[in-house]
Structure formats: structure tokens, C-alpha cells
Amino acid sequence: MERLDKFLCDSGVGSRSQVKPILKAGRVTVDGAVVRDGSAKIHPQKQKICLDGNPLGGKKRIVGMLNKPAGYVTATEDKDSTVMELLPPEWISMEVKPVGRLDKATEGLLLFTNDGDLLHRLISPKKEVPKVYYAQHEGTATAEDVAAFASGLTLRDDTVCLPAKLEPMGAGESLITVCEGKYHQVRRMMASRGMHVTYLERRQEGNLILGDLPRGKCRLLTEVEVLSLDGKG
Numbered sequence: 542m543e544r545l546d547k548f549l550c551d552s553g554v555g556s557r558s559q560v561k562p563i564l565k566a567g568r569v570t571v572d573g574a575v576v577r578d579g580s581a582k583i584h585p586q587k588q589k590i591c592l593d594g595n596p597l598g599g600k601k602r603i604v605g606m607l608n609k610p611a612g613y614v615t616a617t618e619d620k621d622s623t624v625m626e627l628l629p630p631e632w633i634s635m636e637v638k639p640v641g642r643l644d645k646a647t648e649g650l651l652l653f654t655n656d657g658d659l660l661h662r663l664i665s666p667k668k669e670v671p672k673v674y675y676a677q678h679e680g681t682a683t684a685e686d687v688a689a690f691a692s693g694l695t696l697r698d699d700t701v702c703l704p705a706k707l708e709p710m711g712a713g714e715s716l717i718t719v720c721e722g723k724y725h726q727v728r729r730m731m732a733s734r735g736m737h738v739t740y741l742e743r744r745q746e747g748n749l750i751l752g753d754l755p756r757g758k759c760r761l762l763t764e765v766e767v768l769s770l771d772g773k774g
């Protein structure tokens with residue numbers, strides 16, 4: 542924790558005497574609320590401090606990915622093991638949250654961030670980021686299955702899905718690309734075509750590829766990866 546006026550000086554806003562009238566004028570916000578008291582204690586690593594709406598370099602933004610193993614629930618708290626147990630302590634203290642979710646049994650690419658605005662942009666249904674899954678399943682996907690996915694499947698409970706891509710990889714293996722995130726989406730899509738999924742791994746979100754990140758490990762995204770994910774790359 543440190544004083545707000547000291548943080549503003551250290552961030553290059555001005556000297557103590559220059560910072561005082563800036564604060565008084567209500568130009569500084571801490572997590573969105575105007576703060577006029579220079580002696581207020583702030584946590585620059587955890588809070589977003591803005592001058593005239595522009596963020597100052599305090600809060601460190603974390604955007605990272607985990608190669609999720611099966612057996613972990615995508616939640617910040619649960620009676621079972623959660624994905625949070627696999628993250629570095631620094632990410633936890635910086636209050637990262639999972640972006641969307643993977644089922645307990647699903648493995649692969651799971652994003653985390655402590656940037657609330659980015660999180661909401663990424664999970665917005667309007668965003669429609671294509672997500673690529675590798676599935677092992679009963680049966681073999683046919684040309685009819687590919688066409689049914691492409692024209693928008695109707696699930697067993699009558700839920701209608703957006704058009705999706707099914708790429709058979711031979712007996713019992715397929716790649717599936719979907720642009721939405723309904724509950725158990727890929728498993729239910731495959732089940733609607735009589736193919737029970739026995740293994741599921743998310744390999745890609747937009748341009749972001751899981752690659753050779755070992756299972757259970759995480760890494761920060763590069764700035765280029767973040768921009769591309771956010772549709773700004």
C-alpha cells in the first residue's frame with residue numbers, strides 16, 4: 542500500500558504541489574471512483590488508477606494461459622480441486638480469473654486475466670472467437686456429420702447451434718471448431734450425431750495456439766498475442 546499522491550508523483554503526473562490541484566479537481570479515479578485525498582492509501586498492483594480516464598502504469602495486467610489437465614474445476618472456489626491451484630502465487634495475488642470455462646474432464650487451453658474489461662470482451666457472445674477442439678469419440682465422423690455441423694446442429698434438447706466445423710481425422714478422432722460456448726457444447730454436438738466423446742482438448746482460441754505448453758503449466762501471453770486475441774492485432 543502507498544499514498545495516492547506519492548504514486549501520482551512517481552508515475553510522472555507532477556510534483557506534490559502540482560498533483561494536489563489535480564486531485565482536488567476530481568481528475569483522479571481509483572477503480573473508477575474519484576479520490577481527492579492525496580493521503581489515501583492505494584494498492585497500485587491491484588487497483589486501476591486513472592488520470593482523466595487514462596490508466597497510470599500502476600496495476601500490472603496479467604493475461605496468461607494454462608494447459609488445463611483433466612480433474613480440475615474451472616472456478617475460483619469449489620469443493621473439488623480448481624484450476625486456481627495450478628497458477629503461480631503471483632497470478633493469484635494479482636486476482637486473475639478464468640476467461641470462460643472448460644469442463645472438469647476437458648484439457649487444454651484456458652485463459653486467465655485480471656483485466657475485467659478484457660475478460661468481458663472475450664466472453665461476450667458478440668465476440669464469437671473460434672475455438673478449436675480435438676476430440677476422441679466413439680464411431681467415425683462422416684460427410685453427413687460434417688454437413689450437419691456446417692448447417693447448424695439441433696441438439697437433443699432442441700437447442701440450435703451456430704454453424705460449426707467438423708474435420709474428421711480418421712476413426713474416432715476429429716477436430717471441431719465452434720464460435721460459441723454453450724454448456725458441454727462440443728460433447729453435446731457430437732452426441733447429437735451419435736458420437737460419444739471420450740476425450741476432449743481445447744487447442745486454439747482465435748489465433749492463440751496451445752502449442753507445446755506442458756499439461757498443468759501456464760505462461761504469460763506476449764503483447765502481440767494479447768492484441769490479436771482482443772481483435773486489435
Ligand code: URA
Nearest residue numbers: 644647725726727728
Ligand atoms: N465443449 C465441451 O463439451 N466441453 C468443454 O469443456 C468445452 C467445450
